[in-house]
Amino acid sequence: MNDLLFELLLPELFDYATCLEYMERSALECLYRADSTGVTRLFELGSGPLLIKLTMRDGSFIQARLLHGSVPGIEEQERLARYITEWFDLDRDLTPFYTLAAADPLLGPLAVRFHGLRIVGIPDLFEALCWAILGQQVNLAFAYRLKQRLTAEYGRSMEWEGHTYYCFARPEDLLGVSVEELCALQLTRSKARTILEVAALLARGELSREALLDMPSPEAAEKELVAIRGIGPWTAQYVRMRCLRDPSSFPVGDVGLQNAVKVLTGMDKKPTPAELVGLSVGWRGWEAYATFYLWRTLY
DNA sequence: CTCCAGGATAGAT
DNA sequence: ATCTATCATGGA
Numbered sequence: 001m002n003d004l005l006f007e008l009l010l011p012e013l014f015d016y017a018t019c020l021e022y023m024e025r026s027a028l029e030c031l032y033r034a035d036s037t038g039v040t041r042l043f044e045l046g047s048g049p050l051l052i053k054l055t056m057r058d059g060s061f062i063q064a065r066l067l068h069g070s071v072p073g074i075e076e077q078e079r080l081a082r083y084i085t086e087w088f089d090l091d092r093d094l095t096p097f098y099t100l101a102a103a104d105p106l107l108g109p110l111a112v113r114f115h116g117l118r119i120v121g122i123p124d125l126f127e128a129l130c131w132a133i134l135g136q137q138v139n140l141a142f143a144y145r146l147k148q149r150l151t152a153e154y155g156r157s158m159e160w161e162g163h164t165y166y167c168f169a170r171p172e173d174l175l176g177v178s179v180e181e182l183c184a185l186q187l188t189r190s191k192a193r194t195i196l197e198v199a200a201l202l203a204r205g206e207l208s209r210e211a212l213l214d215m216p217s218p219e220a221a222e223k224e225l226v227a228i229r230g231i232g233p234w235t236a237q238y239v240r241m242r243c244l245r246d247p248s249s250f251p252v253g254d255v256g257l258q259n260a261v262k263v264l265t266g267m268d269k270k271p272t273p274a275e276l277v278g279l280s281v282g283w284r285g286w287e288a289y290a291t292f293y294l295w296r297t298l299y
Numbered sequence: 300c301t302c303c304a305g306g307a308t309a310g311a312t
Numbered sequence: 313a314t315c316t317a318t319c320a321t322g323g324a
Binding site: 301302303311 | 313314315316317318319321322323324
């Protein structure tokens with residue numbers, strides 16, 4: 001099966017190959033498979049599981065093809081199209097970012113080197129929160145393993161042509177689960193407790209992406225998230241950046257960001273958050289993109 | 300054994 | 313409101 005479902009017109013300043021290079025960076029990523037031909041991912045948006053492959057046509061369209069599953073209805077296809085748009089930040093006009101980057105000694109070379117790279121997002125709030133929580137204070141390789149175990153245990157999967165594709169667990173999938181069960185997957189008690197708390201809040205409708213986006217400001221949404229035990233500034237800013245799509249989010253406490261700046265500027269030690277704020281005066285409004293491009297230099 | 304990794308919290312100052 | 317001791321797990 002290889003049905004073309006729909007096409008999305010790509011914006012200016014978008015480079016699919018550059019985005020794919022970023023997505024190929026970790027062989028440990030379990031929630032999609034990326035190679036130079038495209039990205040394949042398992043979706044659950046309504047009636048049943050859909051294995052979707054995104055490819056490029058003519059350098060100006062993304063094609064969504066159904067590899068396996070029953071052909072979704074129009075409403076489900078619209079949800080899929082919205083997901084893809086969010087995933088690759090297709091609605092964003094990057095012109096202002098490239099203008100300011102060109103005048104910035106740190107970002108200038110990166111804007112050339114990674115031209116057309118978008119912040120690859122995590123549209124699903126539960127997945128974004130879990131990924132951020134799992135990534136707290138551990139190296140990325142270990143964070144990927146934790147996510148893989150969590151997904152294999154509580155998510156769903158599909159075999160197709162010799163590969164296994166996974167869907168991340170939904171909040172409801174974790175409702176009866178205990179802290180001990182998650183600790184058995186090598187999560188710390190804090191990560192386990194926080195993920196279960198977030199799952200419960202989402203399942204009860206007391207937390208949602210829509211509600212966070214409806215708040216008066218991204219800062220207000222961040223405050224809401226930080227009120228949850230186990231979610232600090234870094235986690236909330238990370239979610240602002242990759243799920244809520246706030247281009248001005250700036251996770252200054254991020255060790256990866258600090259290391260990237262240290263290496264690129266030749267500093268003898270990592271910059272403090274205050275120093276990062278000082279460096280970023282020219283990035284106003286686009287700190288998240290600056291951060292993402294700086295992270296990109298680490299791989 | 301030590302130090303670090305895409306931190307957070309409670310308690311002290 | 314800002315510092316610091318502590319937690320906690322795997323990798324180098």
